[in-house]
Amino acid sequence: MKEAGDTSELLNISGLKATAQRIAVLDAMRLLGHASADDIKQTLESSGKSGISVATIYNVLGDLKQAGLLRKRMSANNKMYYDITVSDHCHIYDEASHTITDFNDTELMKLVSGYLKNKKIANFDLDHVEIQIVGKFQKTK
Ligand SMILES: [Zn+2]
The missing domain is CATH 3.30.1490 (Dna Ligase; domain 1)
Structure with a gap:
């Protein structure tokens, strides 16, 4: 899990504009480590950020994956989830x-x-x- 560094800086380094939604989703991913779009939605809601729809979360996750900040994986119960650790493990x-x-x-x-x-x-x-x-x-x- 990535610990150090500012989330918006990390987005900029990866070539993405640091929008509020991207920061919120990436922060949630850094906290959770492995998460589905629904898990992220729950985490955002519990921290008072309920204005981001699941569809938007999926879009943001796609951007983050494209930028190499996340990996998309499938769990043994056929659930899609994202992983903050992009190296092989x-x-x-x-x-x-x-x-x-x-x-x-x-x-x-x-x-x-x-x-x-x-x-x-x-x-x-x-x-x-x-x-x-x-x-x-x-x-x-
Ligand atoms: Zn992992």
Whole structure:
């Protein structure tokens, strides 16, 4: 997750005009880490910014993705969500809470990416690898 730096500055560096809506959505993403448009809507509403529609949030998310500030991903329950961390990393999907968390295992990522690069799938250009580990966290007593 990006911690330091001003959100409007980050937008400008990425070639986007720092509109109030883009700042609000990117701030929410920096807070949430992984979120759907609906999650962002809820977060904005709870912080008193209810004037931004879900359709607008989708548009802004598209702009942010295009600028390389977010990655679009799909969770194991077929829900589209955005990720503030754009580098390759693994995810853990908890079937009980339907939440996504980062699982930083560079060795696993290297292993799979390296394997697939050497394997060469016929008529297929590998762009990147996404790994999602699905299961349930044990309840702590
Ligand atoms: Zn992630």
